[in-house]
Amino acid sequence: MIHKSINSFPFTLIIRNRRALDRGFIPEQLVDREAELEALRRIMRPMLRERLPSHAFVYGGVGVGKTTLVRFFMRDVEGVRKIYHSCLWARSSKDIILAILKEAGRKIPSLRGYSRGEMMALVARASRGVHSLLVLDEANALLGEAMEFLEALLREQPGGGFSIILVSLNPPDQVLSRPLLSVLGYASSVQLRPYDAKTLREILRQRAELSLVPGTWDEGLLELIAESAASYGDARLAIEILQRAAERAEALGRGSVEPEDVREAMAKINPFLTESKLSELPDGELMALLAVARALRGRAVASLRQVYEEYQGLAEEGLAEAASYSTIHRRILSLAEAGILSVRKVGERRKGVRLLVTIMDFPATRLEELIMQRLKSEA
């Protein structure tokens, strides 16, 4: 009998579209962000209508849909050159200039030795006759000198001119230099508030409908996830819990996702250190983080020296590329700035300052496991 053979099918399918659960997936419809999208369109109207420079600042906490909102806005913009750049790991003026040149189809191997004036001339040539929309995501990571460059870019308006959208965790006055603030204008910001449980539930429903087989989930399940992610207001966290829970149910060969899968998934996800955050890390930072995880085996905190020794071990194993002490130091500070680990200085300047490293609220062994998994999946 046919229904029998379906029932005895060895693995049940729960996820029918994995891509829709991916970080970076942009849904066709944004849930409950019409007012914010409209505010952004209003601010950018001179650019949209007449290619006149217009600038916006979008900010809000982790996972509140900043990147999605801005990507959504960009999708409908026509007649300007669209440049998207994340500053998280590429935060200097040269990184921004390279992004501009790349979008213009110019290949510049390195900008070493170029003066500020020469770089601006390159930008002007590359953007002649076309207005550019430069979107800088994770703008809170921008270096001071990069802000100086942006200020000059906005004042000089090289080529066909530049409009800018800055996206950040914190409000403009906490992130930008005074001169940059004054060229941008104070009035042009859009704040995204954390999602409440009701909205998270709608976002989850949209994803579940797109990604899961009908009948494998129900409203109660979404409610459970939404309630637990609501204290962070973080849609990314909510979607990751849904993804993990569905994967668990599927791996166990069940026909539906159960509350227990959600609880298991939540226990394994740290709100501050999600897998999607890990997958954004460049190799160098990822390996430094692995060294930290190893240095923290059985220790509450590790010194930078201990981390460095672990790193050398990784290099000997052929897992990481050799790097100097100061490179590891720099990477650790970047990881701390990104909120992935915490550092503390101890001692007095005369006797030598030591840097201590720790990871809060997350088991080091689990972190090591996650990173090793990611390395394997890439190999």
Ligand SMILES: Nc1ncnc2c1ncn2[C@@H]1O[C@H](COP(=O)(O)OP(=O)(O)OP(=O)(O)O)[C@@H](O)[C@H]1O
């Ligand atoms: N209003 C929304 N409707 C549908 N999906 C959303 C909405 N807001 C966020 N999401 C989804 O939630 C996830 C996180 O959103 P996004 O990456 O845009 O957040 P973010 O604020 O940029 O986070 P971060 O601070 O980590 O950069 C994405 O998968 C996104 O598609």
Ligand SMILES: [Mg+2]
């Ligand atoms: Mg983002």
